[in-house]
Amino acid sequence: MSEPEAPRDVAPAETPAQDRPDPRFQARRGRNIALAVGLIVFAVLVFLVTVVRLGANVLDRPL
C-alpha cells in the first residue's frame, strides 16, 4: 500500500523571518565547534607525542 502523493502545485510555505536562524548565532556556533575540534586534536597530539618520545620508558616506572 503506497502513501497518497502530495499535491505538486502547492508551494512550500516561506519560513517566517523570526524563525530563521540568526547568522551571528550560526557563525559563533561554527567558530566554537572549530575551536573545540582544534583543542581536542591538540590534546590528542600532545598525548601521542609524549608516548612516542618516552617510547619503552613509558612502562619503566615504579608501580
Next chain:
Amino acid sequence: MATMTSAITAPTDAQASPARWQDYVQLLKPRVMSLVVFTGATGLICAKAPIHPLLGAVAVLCIAVGAGASGALNMWYDADIDAQMRRTRGRPVPAGRIKGAEALSMGVILSLLSVMFMGVAVNWLAAGLLAFTIFFYAVVYTMWLKRWTAQNIVIGGLAGALPPVIGWAAAAGEAPLNAWLLCAIIFMWTPPHFWALALYSSEDYEKAGVPMMPVVAGAASTRRQIFIYSLLFVPICLLPAFTGLGGLPYLAVSGAGGLVFLILAWRVMRSRAGDSADPRLDGRLYDVRAGARDARNLFAFSILYLTLIFATLLVEASLGLPTFLNLIPGGV
C-alpha cells in the same frame, strides 16, 4: 559630511558581518601554507634521517602553523595596504570581518604554540629556525622591508625559503649544505616569480605605496633583472644533482624545466610587459598590460617548475632512488 558618511559605512575595525571559522582559516593564508608544507616536507624526507612518522608529521604541522601565524601577523600589519589593492581587499581584516587585534592575537599565540611544540616534540634547532622564520617574515619583511625598499621580496624571500631547512633540521637535528641548497633554490626563485606578478599588477602596488621593483625602477629594469635572476636561478637548480641530493630524473626535470624557464624569462625581457595599460581590460582583478601575457606565462611556469623539482626530489628520496653521483663510475 562625506567624511562622516564614509566613516559610518566603511568596515574599518568594526565587524561588517559575523566572522565565520573560514575567515580565521583565510587569515592563515592557506595557499602559502600549502607551498610551505610541501617544501618543508621535502626537506624532511630528503634528510633521509630516521624520524618517527608521527614526529615527522608534527614537524610539518608546526611549520604549517608557524607559516599561518606569520600570515596572520602580516594581515594584521598590512590591513591598510590590503584595503587598497584589488587582490587583497577581500581579506578578513580589511573587509571588516575580523578585527585587527584578533588577527594579532591569533598570530602571536600560534607563533608561540608552533615554536614551543616543535621544540618539545621534535628538536630545538628546528624550533629556533622556525622562530627565526616567523620573526623574519612578520617583522623584517612585513614591518620593515616591504614599505621601505624595492629589494623587499629579494631579501624577504629568505622567510619563504627556510622551510626545507627547518624540515631537514627536524629530521636530522642538523642543517647541512644540501639543506641550504634547497633554501637557495627558493630564495633565487622568489624575485623572478614575484616581479613577473608585479609587472601586471604594479598599479595596485603603486596605489598602495608599496615600492615594488616595477614601481620604483620601471618595467624595463624589472624585466632585465628578472632575466638576470633567472640566469643565476637555473644553474642553482641543477646543483643538487652534483651534491649527492638529486638523481638522474632530477637532473632531467631541472635541466629541461630550467631551459623553459630561461626561454620564458627571455621573452619577458623582450616584451613590453608593464609598459602601458590596456584600457579595454580596465577594472579586472589585475591590470593586464601590453606584453603581460609573457609575464603571466613566466609567473605560472615558475610555480610549476618549483613544484616539479621539489616533487622530483621528494619522490626520489621516498623511493630511495640512487643519486646522480652514485651513477657516475667512481662517484660517491
